[in-house]
Amino acid sequence: MTLQERDRAVNWHPYTQMKTADDAIPIVKGKGIYLFDEQGKQYIDAVSSWWVTLHGHAHPYIAQRVSEQLNTLEQVIFAGFTHEPAIKLSENLLNLLPENQEKIFYSDNGSTAVEVALKMCIQYSHNQGKEKKKILAFRNAYHGDTFGAMSVSARSVWTKPFGEMLFEVIFIDTPTSENLESLKNQIENFADEVACFIYEPLVQGAAGMLMHKAEDLSELMKFCREKGILMIQDEVFTGFGRTGKLFAANYLSQKPDIMCFSKGLTGGTMPMGITTSSNEIFESFLSDDKYKTLFHGHSFTANPLACTAALASMELLLNEETLNNIYSLTEAHLNFSKILQRHPKVENVRQTGTILAWEIKNDEQTSYFNDIGKLLYQEFLERGIIMRPLGNVMYLVPPYCISPFELQMIYDTILEVLDSKICI
């Protein structure tokens, strides 16, 4: 049996209608920005394998560090025990974050990082004898697939079967200079009852790379601070250089209370989630009363291998070479976005740092058009580039190590495909 046949027999893939989906492509090797299939065909990973890979696949430095750690200590219970990789990673990360972030809570993915953040906020008021139950989130938000994370995400086809079981959330528009006052008025009415406001800063990834301005978000954050509303900044996607700066936080004039990280945290090598908190939140859990404890934990909390991968990835990230690459990638996207803007089949071109997105013009809502994402996906695959359009939204989120030459090849291919008959 081929790998595809064996896969089909046993595996259930994420976000995949298994009845109609094409067979999954078996990947046997990764190197830099490339993935190689069984036949040796190579693909440029232009989506960083679901936005996680920062420095390319199978990076030798991360591999070496993880391999050393694997031979030293692979896992230890993190309740009652600790280890240097977790201590060092916490120290290093806190050094890079807004100065009010002082404690690190480990888990294993972006959704769990969000669950922990929500629990921290709700229990924060509970521990003070208050019950704040309302939660604010942005329209079109995406914060993950576990129940709490789903609840604070937009209601969509993804969440439909669970509709009644998700807790209630107040969804507000993302801020613009025009709607800021009305947003504040909306929130003002029930500000006292709000446990927290959770948001993806600057870029709403899964919604189709929707973007808003840092100054408008800062203004909204300032208002939340004044009203005593706790803020959870979900940097699961935007963290570690994606926005052109190390964190979206670096664009904002206000500080959140809690931050969430995953995806690029380990350079895309291993699953890990982090929730950071201010001392104010942390201290609200300190008590002789056992009931004020944060009763949350995962078997693999602060797994030493994942911590080591994150340490190695952060070292690479802070190298001058990587920072230069992020800068060049941002500049190249900026130049290409000007070309895209003039293209008759393209609209709503937008960019934040290394993230570039645009839409294929939709003059008629035909069934053909609804399938355009899939057609584009297949066309790019055939041409050796992995892109995963979200409906008619196309985007590029490549690993930072992509060379100017490889990037130009992707841009040229995009223009060729836009001019082909797929995009009539």
Ligand SMILES: *Cc1c(COP(=O)(O)O)cnc(C)c1O
């Ligand atoms: C991907 C994502 C998550 C969920 O992370 P997982 O590791 O896939 O559970 C949460 N928030 C944002 C902003 C994301 O992009």
